[in-house]
Amino acid sequence: MAEQTSGLPLAEALARLLQRFPGPLQSLGVERLPLPRALERVLAEPLLAPAAVPGFRAAVMDGYALRSADLAQHPRRQLPLLGCSTAGTPWPQPLERPGVVRIMTGAAVPEGADAVVPQELVTCRSLSDGSAAVVIEAAVRAGQWIRPIGEEATAGALLQKVGSLLGPVEIARAIGCGLREAVVQRRPRVALLISGSELRPAGEPLGPGQIHDSNGPLLAALLQRLGVALVERRWVDDDPTRLEQALLAMARRCDVLISTGGVSVGEGDHVRPLLERLGRLEFWRVLLKPGRPFACGELAGVAFFGLPGNPVSATVTFLQLVWPVLQQLEGREPRAWPRLRVRLREPLQRRAGRPELLRAQLESDGAGNAWARVCGAQGSARLGSLLGADLLLELNADTTSLPAGAAVMAQLLRQSLL
Ligand code: AMP
Ligand code: MG
Numbered sequence: 001m002a003e004q005t006s007g008l009p010l011a012e013a014l015a016r017l018l019q020r021f022p023g024p025l026q027s028l029g030v031e032r033l034p035l036p037r038a039l040e041r042v043l044a045e046p047l048l049a050p051a052a053v054p055g056f057r058a059a060v061m062d063g064y065a066l067r068s069a070d071l072a073q074h075p076r077r078q079l080p081l082l083g084c085s086t087a088g089t090p091w092p093q094p095l096e097r098p099g100v101v102r103i104m105t106g107a108a109v110p111e112g113a114d115a116v117v118p119q120e121l122v123t124c125r126s127l128s129d130g131s132a133a134v135v136i137e138a139a140v141r142a143g144q145w146i147r148p149i150g151e152e153a154t155a156g157a158l159l160q161k162v163g164s165l166l167g168p169v170e171i172a173r174a175i176g177c178g179l180r181e182a183v184v185q186r187r188p189r190v191a192l193l194i195s196g197s198e199l200r201p202a203g204e205p206l207g208p209g210q211i212h213d214s215n216g217p218l219l220a221a222l223l224q225r226l227g228v229a230l231v232e233r234r235w236v237d238d239d240p241t242r243l244e245q246a247l248l249a250m251a252r253r254c255d256v257l258i259s260t261g262g263v264s265v266g267e268g269d270h271v272r273p274l275l276e277r278l279g280r281l282e283f284w285r286v287l288l289k290p291g292r293p294f295a296c297g298e299l300a301g302v303a304f305f306g307l308p309g310n311p312v313s314a315t316v317t318f319l320q321l322v323w324p325v326l327q328q329l330e331g332r333e334p335r336a337w338p339r340l341r342v343r344l345r346e347p348l349q350r351r352a353g354r355p356e357l358l359r360a361q362l363e364s365d366g367a368g369n370a371w372a373r374v375c376g377a378q379g380s381a382r383l384g385s386l387l388g389a390d391l392l393l394e395l396n397a398d399t400t401s402l403p404a405g406a407a408v409m410a411q412l413l414r415q416s417l418l
Pocket of ligand 2: 262
């Protein structure tokens with residue numbers, strides 16, 4: 001039992017890794033990219049607004065621009081229609097006498113005007129001389145329905161600081177503020193080594209005791225979703241010599257090397273001794289279920305993470321320990337998964353021992369309460385326990401049973417869309 005409960009607590013393991021691998025990785029360098037191509041990249045230089053945006057006072061409604069003072073004494077006074085300002089084609093003359101200028105959303109408000117009245121609040125009249133006039137049917141306040149200069153950004157304003165991740169909004173806003181390019185960090189090159197003599201590639205017939213490799217496709221797809229550049233994926237059997245050759249060859253072509261399998265204490269587990277011999281072991285074993293066998297350190301000058309072979313353990317340790325480091329190496333502040341309190345849909349039974357991250361689906365009821373439905377049996381080989389799992393429920397080592405409705409802290413495995 002003591003053996004089962006040895007290992008570094010998860011928080012401590014993460015803190016050690018973040019300290020061990022500070023970012024951004026200096027050897028990566030930076031590059032200048034057109035903003036539309038910089039999606040999911042991390043800023044190496046700040047984005048500053050070259051000019052105020054909007055650069056002119058813009059109407060927020062379709063209606064009429066006027067001088068509010070003209071209505072101060074006689075609110076229902078008839079005002080002549082003097083011109084029209086549309087988006088992209090401003091009325092060129094200043095408003096210097098009582099009157100209105102027809103104006104569309106996004107059009108420049110003529111100089112002198114200080115309010116826009118929505119067209120729904122205006123009565124139009126055709127006069128006998130062929131001209132037109134309006135009567136305003138509501139009170140007018142100076143500044144109403146006008147977007148001021150610099151509302152989005154003032155000239156020189158910091159739009160995004162170094163370390164920001166560029167998403168659709170950051171990119172659109174920077175372009176909207178007049179920028180064209182961004183200086184971003186180059187991405188760490190990640191290589192994936194799948195080890196295990198029993199593994200066969202997708203669809204290949206299986207011999208006795210063989211299984212199909214799920215970690216390769218799983219981690220490759222996960223890395224792709226997270227915007228990580230996978231430069232090589234290789235399989236090798238549990239032979240120490242071939243494993244050593246593969247590790248050294250791959251380390252020459254990547255910045256971060258991730259392996260799965262062979263990191264425990266069985267006969268075919270060579271990863272940890274190799275890491276100790278060829279590089280430096282930072283620590284081994286995390287006090288976590290799933291995912292205790294986990295080794296990390298440095299190998300031939302690159303960051304190395306040895307994930308367990310069980311697919312669920314590999315996924316959970318990747319999300320808890322490797323993904324934060326990858327973010328930091330690319331110059332980002334590593335963001336922990338958001339935590340929230342959820343309530344259990346069903347009662348829960350488990351064995352005490354290690355802290356556990358239980359896979360569950362998030363559900364919300366009509367009242368907006370968050371509920372967790374555990375994804376069935378929690379075996380670390382059962383990929384089904386990760387199906388649709390958007391929550392990792394945090395259970396203490398000594399928790400053995402919880403009733404339905406019990407409140408539990410959970411990590412939300414969701415990334416921002418915007
Ligand atoms: P190991 O960490 O090598 O002791 O492997 C633990 C368990 O995970 C064993 O049952 C392996 O067969 C299984 N396993 C290892 N690698 C993979 C993989 N790439 N895909 C699916 N299962 C694996
Ligand atoms: Mg193995």
